[in-house]
Amino acid sequence: SYVLTQPPSVSVAPGQTASIPCGGNNIGGKSVHWYQQRPGQAPVLVIYDGSDRPSGIPERFSGSTSGNTATLTISRVEAGDEADYYCQVWESSSDNVVFGGGTKLTVL
Amino acid sequence: QVQLVQSGSELKKPGASVKVSCKASGYTFTRYAMNWVRQAPGQGLEWMGWINTDTGNSTYAQGFTGRFVFSLDTSVSTAYLQSSSLKAEDTAVYYCAKGSTAVAGLDFDYWGQGTLVTVSS
Numbered sequence: 001s002y003v004l005t006q007p008p009s010v011s012v013a014p015g016q017t018a019s020i021p022c023g024g025n026n027i028g029g030k031s032v033h034w035y036q037q038r039p040g041q042a043p044v045l046v047i048y049d050g051s052d053r054p055s056g057i058p059e060r061f062s063g064s065t066s067g068n069t070a071t072l073t074i075s076r077v078e079a080g081d082e083a084d085y086y087c088q089v090w091e092s093s094s095d096n097v098v099f100g101g102g103t104k105l106t107v108l
Numbered sequence: 109q110v111q112l113v114q115s116g117s118e119l120k121k122p123g124a125s126v127k128v129s130c131k132a133s134g135y136t137f138t139r140y141a142m143n144w145v146r147q148a149p150g151q152g153l154e155w156m157g158w159i160n161t162d163t164g165n166s167t168y169a170q171g172f173t174g175r176f177v178f179s180l181d182t183s184v185s186t187a188y189l190q191s192s193s194l195k196a197e198d199t200a201v202y203y204c205a206k207g208s209t210a211v212a213g214l215d216f217d218y219w220g221q222g223t224l225v226t227v228s229s
Contacts, residue, residue: 001170033215035153042203042222043145043153048215086153090213096169097143097155097212 002091004100011106012077020072020103022087030089032070034063037102038083046085047072074105082107110134112204112220119226125192128223130204137185138162141207143216144178144189148200156202158212159187167212194227201225 005023012018022032032050035043045054047063050070060075074081087100115129130142144156157168159178166178179188187204202223205216 031214035216037153042219043205043216044219045215045217048208048217054217084152088153088215092213095167095212097158099153099155102152 001094001096002089002098004087004089004098006085006087006100006103008101009104009106011108012074013108014077014079016077018074018077018081018105020074020085020105022070022072022100023068024070024089024098025068027070027089028065028067030065030091032063032065033088034061034072035086035088036081036083037086043086077105077107079107081105110206110218112206112218114202114204114220114223117224117226119228120194121229122194122196122227124194124227125190126194126225128189128191128202128204128225130187130189130220132185132187132206135206138182139210141210141212142178142180142187143205143207143212144176145203145205145216145219146200147203147222148197151200156189158207160211161187162210191225194225196227198225199227 034047036046037043050065051063062073084102138161143158146154156172159166177190204220206218208214208217
């Protein structure tokens with residue numbers, strides 16, 4: 001089965017840039033979606049189709065995909081960005097949604 | 109605006125059944141897929157499967173066949189998740205999540221607030 005690999009944690013100082021990677025075999029050939037989940041809340045879509053932002057999501061959030069890695073980038077990180085972030089793809093060979101294990105972003 | 113409102117927390121004994129509801133508003137219910145996602149305490153997101161809100165056909169992910177059933181009442185724009193023969197390891201928050209298209213395969217653009225199901229004797 002298809003596996004998405006994320007680091008368990010990433011730390012960044014306020015105002016700096018956070019990069020959260022999501023590794024998967026030939027993930028560059030798939031549509032990758034990213035969700036933010038603040039503590040005690042439901043997930044929120046922040047990036048879809050690799051690099052598109054839903055309305056209401058700040059421009060500070062961006063996404064890119066190349067080869068075997070997709071990356072969520074958060075510029076000018078704020079305390080409110082502290083959350084768990086999950087990548088997700090559709091694996092067409094098995095007709096399954098696959099989530100990465102999640103990355104906890106800590107704002108120092 | 110789009111809203112998915114789920115039913116409240118449940119406490120069940122092992123072997124019991126539970127039915128979680130997800131009432132949709134703000135869009136045409138039968139035009140978009142509805143997915144179910146489980147999150148065990150302190151763990152990540154796990155896709156359970158989806159239901160075609162137009163045809164009522166369900167697809168279940170591996171590990172969620174047999175004891176889990178998705179259903180609909182399109183007259184009230186509501187999706188349901190029924191779980192039977194509950195086990196302690198079914199303790200989790202269950203989310204409904206609207207797909208951005210009629211079929212599975214893309215992103216989940218709106219989520220319910222989650223329903224905590226606790227299975228304990």
